[in-house]
Amino acid sequence: MKFGKELRSQMVPEWEEAYLDYEYLKTILKDIQHSRQVHEPPPANPPGLTRQLTLYRKFSGLTGPNVATNQKTPSSNDHAQHDLESQPILVNAVKRASGEDGLETTFLADTRDGGEYELVFFRRLDDEFNKVVKFYKAKVEEVLEEADMLNKQMDALIAFRIKVDNPKHSWFETATAVDMNHLASAAATSASMLSTSLSSGRKSDSRRSGDHMEIINEIRSNRRSNNRPAPLEILDRVTVNNTVNTPLSTIKVVLKVPNQNELKFSTDNLQKFEGQLRTAFIEFYYKLQLLRSYSFLNTMAISKIMKKYDKITTRTASRAYMKMVDNSYLGSSDEVRKLMDRVEVTFIKHFANSNRKKGLHALKPKSRKQKHAVSASLGFFVGFTAALVLALILNIRSRAIIGKDGSEQYMETLFPLYSLFAFIVLHMLMYAANIYFWRRYRVNYPFIFGFKVGTAIGYREVLLVSFGLSVLAVSSVLANLDMEMDPTTGEYKALTELLPAVLLILVIAILICPFNIIYRSSRYFLITCIVHCVCAPLYKVVLADFFLADQFTSQVQAFRSFEFYICYYTSGKYKVRENTCRSNDVYNTFNFIVAGTPYCWRLLQCLRRLFEEKDTSQGWNGLKYFATIVAVTTRTAYTRNHTIKWKVIAWIASGVAASYSTYWDLVHDWGLLNRKSKNRWLRDKLLIPYSSVYFGAMAMNVLLRLAWLQTLLDLKFSFLHHQSLVTIMASLEIIRRGVWNFFRLENEHLNNVGKFRAFKSVPLPFNYDEGEEEEED
Known part of the structure; x- marks a missing residue:
């Protein structure tokens, strides 16, 4: 299957406009190829010859100058200098008119004889890539906010579970029960570092990865040791979110009967809250899967289109462009992967009784296969x-x-x-x-x-x-x-x-x-x-x-x-x-x-x-x-x-x-x-x-x-x-x-x-009193 068809079959239908316009970029490449054929026609064979000229060239290769033992071999520095001078493009991170970070490609090769099509190609490629990065970054910020909300919901659920199962149980034994705590804050700090790195473009990948893990570990340790509230104390500022759609709830609304938002510690309520959060985690994990697929498919599309460009123009521009793509937010951000790992750990522990096979089966349901x-x-x-x-x-x-x-x-x-x-x-x-x-x-x-x-x-x-x-x-x-x-x-x-x-x-x-x-x-x-x-x-x-x-x-x-x-x-x-x-x-x-x-x-x-x-x-x-x-x-x-x-x-x-x-x-x-x-x-x-x-x-x-x-x-x-x-x-x-x-x-x-609406909204069981949270902060 050609990559264009594979891309279309795997993309999220509701996000189709946010993907790289691979087909349109291919049409520009066809214009480039046609222009080069017009301005640089291939050499014709001499009259009377039906074979290609390469078959009649003098045999060489065994005794060439590069093979001689006394020939000086070019150094790696010479190769690097030559590659730098022969690069057809220069890719820079710039600040766009809208105030957002983006990429801008400068075409260094000669623009005569059809080179204007290549200018159009890189201008459109930059626009498409910046569009993809902007969309991806916005969606990652959304899931980070949702992860923070799920953290709070899990804190309340753990406290509620303690209260129902054993009211006299000490909260210190379950202080580390929630595995997703404050991951959103850590990932947000990591994202800010990635943005800074994108604007500077000077830090190495290994240095960046080490800095991210150091900051995340530091934030986790500080939050767990100092700022993490006791689970039972959370219940003082938590109320029930009455989102259950039943005839009784409708009748109460019509009769203007006030809703009972107080927490009632019963096994039935615990099972109801666990079911709601279980559904929320499954839907959240599905969002993360789609985001990871979105990042991978767009990165692959850029790689494919640049390889086609190199093949048509006989240039070596893909290496420089893909290096900047890999250093960008789309290529180097790993918040989604980390969130997926933490969701798996949390879901398996709290909703699958630590049964990994059962938990992953619920998180990753297989599509119905045609039998x-x-x-x-x-x-x-x-x-x-x-x-x-x-x-x-x-x-x-x-x-x-x-x-x-x-x-x-x-x-x-x-x-x-x-x-x-x-x-x-x-x-x-x-x-x-x-x-x-x-x-x-x-x-x-x-x-x-x-x-x-x-x-x-x-x-x-x-x-x-x-x-x-x-x-x-x-x-x-x-x-x-x-x-x-x-x-x-x-x-x-x-x-x-x-x-x-x-x-x-x-x-x-x-x-x-x-x-x-x-x-x-x-x-x-x-x-x-x-x-x-x-x-x-x-x-x-x-x-x-x-x-x-x-x-x-x-x-x-x-x-x-x-x-x-x-x-x-x-x-x-x-x-x-x-x-x-x-x-x-x-x-x-x-x-x-x-x-x-x-x-x-x-x-x-x-x-x-x-x-x-x-x-x-x-x-x-x-x-x-x-x-x-x-x-x-x-x-x-x-x-x-x-x-x-x-x-x-x-x-x-x-x-x-x-x-x-x-x-x-x-x-x-x-x-x-x-x-x-x-x-x-x-x-x-x-x-x-x-x-x-x-x-x-x-x-x-x-x-x-x-x-x-x-x-x-x-x-x-x-x-x-x-x-x-x-x-x-x-x-x-x-x-x-x-x-x-x-x-x-x-x-x-x-x-x-x-509206790029690809997910259904899942009601959460608990409401937090945001006013008290702000006072504590």
Whole structure:
């Protein structure tokens, strides 16, 4: 793999703009190469010769002047003087206009005959390198501040642990328990020395390393011996940080009940605080890993691009430039490495019971590997599904089931039951396609959704589950038809009608199965999001929650099918395949409620964000869902009562809701239709290189938004049953939602990129009284 592709595959997607622009520097090198070829064409071979000139040169080398024993060999000082005089560049550390340290390269070679391209190359290389150093230094300062905060949190946790386990225990026995104490201060002092060294550029690497370790050891000894407070004394100025998001906490906020911030020394609280800090340490270690990778990749990119420059220009500039890079903050700073070592020691001791293997496994979770068994099983289920569908079609045609008297009864009763699984499978297929394209265009969906590192499943796994469910569903349909058509199995008619219910129960049982099978982490994440959607106003709204609620708004027909399950199997007439649901007033009333429930969830989520985040756009978004609720209920009322009055009301409500929703999709959710953008009517940053894809997606969104016209226009097709038409319209809405998903997450990803936001914030368990700390200092 070429380094350019490797760099792009390993870089943090949200930091892409902060990396060295390797590809652009390569284009400048190509200009340099082209310019040199124009001004210095290679010598032509003499006429009649087809071989290179080197093959016809006089043989030499054994008796040359340098080989003679009496020849004077140049001294090392002569070589050094010659190298210094022949250097094409001079790299200096300078103070930039912004007041920050940086590098500036002076090109010493002749600028004639295309040398101006080399000036441009080094000017751009300096800008890119200074950009990388500035970003890296800022991020290191952030993690040093966070390390200092984690020090304080660990001090409080140790004190809390002493108080819970043994209140009479002396703190002197645990005075050195926290291994990360004051590392941030030591590393900050080391960073200041590196900055001084960068400006002077005169200290050797060995001297610098010795000075750093001496200062760090001195600071540690002073802090531990003099300034380190007793752990139990820390508890006097520590309160509980009430960041736990529960329905009870939400109710207390609404009722304005004061929070209880006092420390309660109990085992349950200790386990809760340890869990919070454990998560914080894992996330902090992940940040350090990304920073170390960022430093390594950019240093490697500079080395690679300078080697290409030397090869093209036949100069020896890479040695001088890389020497300055190695002496810079990017190349010589080791705060990140030291922090990683201390985090490992602390985590293993305090959160892994000194089990190094267990601790490193938690700190360094391995990404989910693609297994051959998944691909093989996927191929098997795809083939099995295709065979079952073909068998179903042949069975229907050979027995002429459609034309028989019982076909109408089958379509009105069993077809809505089985269509539920069709909706689920189609939605999973669209989600698998989303994952594939998110990965292809480097959308960091695991971070956006908040998946744990190493637990996000790929599109193959989603396809495997979806086709496994399709095999079960189609097999159930075939078994149902076979049992129905065979007169000798009439006594199993009740079992025949129960097949859809058994299949639904099986799916729910797999979803809530507590055993570690069939992607338990992903299943439980889904269940958590479902609970948050159902209890929408009682939980803090995160992206995964409202994203799932948006999926539910496209599954209204699936919710109605689930309602039909309850009515059909509780009416007691399923044994004779009859139902009175359509004429049941309770069922019809709940039909209104079910149709608007997903939109109510989203409305409540918007209201929660409006009052919590004070974001007025959430109020306008909630108004959109309110308009949709009105449109859905009026359309449902029109299907029950075909009068001109309800038709006009449904048309007006649906028109307003569709226009509002379409505008919100394109402008707010996708970030498109920006006429001032450099990509006309799109947005400035696009992940897909073809703008026609975005215009096609917008057109598709508008057309599929108008699928509700079928309800108001009373369209009927002789070759389609009413239930089939309803299923097709619901499937089109699921497809529209699948397209919406990609561009919605693309826009969210680009917003994170614009803010360089690559980490999730982790709530810490303790709050410190900063006022008392300042008085002590």
